Amino acid sequence: MSKCSEADCAPLLCSSSVHRYLHCIDISRMSDRCSASTMANCNDLAEGTYKNLKERPEGKVEGIYAFKEGKQVIYVGRANDIGRRLQEHCTGNQDIDKHIRETAPGAVKYNCVPDPRQACNEHCYVDGIAKRQGQERPKFNKQKGDSCPAKGQCKRK
Known part of the structure; x- marks a missing residue:
């Protein structure tokens, strides 16, 4: 910084x-693949209002979501249906899922932003939030996120 x-x-x-x-x-x-609008959404994701996990988005929302504990974003993910994906985190086997279950109710909150290109832009959000926090990536992100090479096929970084 x-x-x-x-x-x-x-x-x-x-x-x-x-x-x-x-x-x-x-x-x-x-990355030069991160548009100005994606970076503005990243800012909204990081600085926006974080909600209790019980307050899921209404309807199907495609985009990027983040979990925050205290002042730190601890995980950034993407989903075609954020509400369904948040529910899966409450019962899944990933490290972030276990952390959510083992943490006091309400201690981990979420925020989300709609992004129809979430499969290609995930790495922009992971990188942007990690850099804001002075980290390589958020605590529970094991990879840098998906991106799209020139042909539009998404790949895991």
């Missing part, structure tokens, strides 16, 4: 709404 002024932050994501122009992340170093 670098120190920067308000004027310097036009191409940057800032790590805190409280210190909006004090700690910024240069998104130009992120």
Whole structure:
């Protein structure tokens, strides 16, 4: 992270709404496949309102979701149906699933953003949030997320 002024932050994501122009992340170093709208959604995902897992989205929402514990995003995922995927996390066998079950109710919260290209953009969100937190990736993300090469086929990084 670098120190920067308000004027310097036009191409940057800032790590805190409280210190909006004090700690910024240069998104130009992120993958060139991450569009400006995807990076804006990443900012909304990180800074938005996190909800209790019992408050699932209504209807089928395709996009990216994140789990936060305290002030840290601990997992970023993608789904064709976020509500269904959140339910699966409550009963699954991934490390994040076990952590959710073993943590006090309400301690892990989620936020989500709609993204019809979630299968190709997941890596942008994982990278963006990890960089905001000064990490390689969130605690429970074992991989950097899916992306799409030129032909549009998604691949796991």
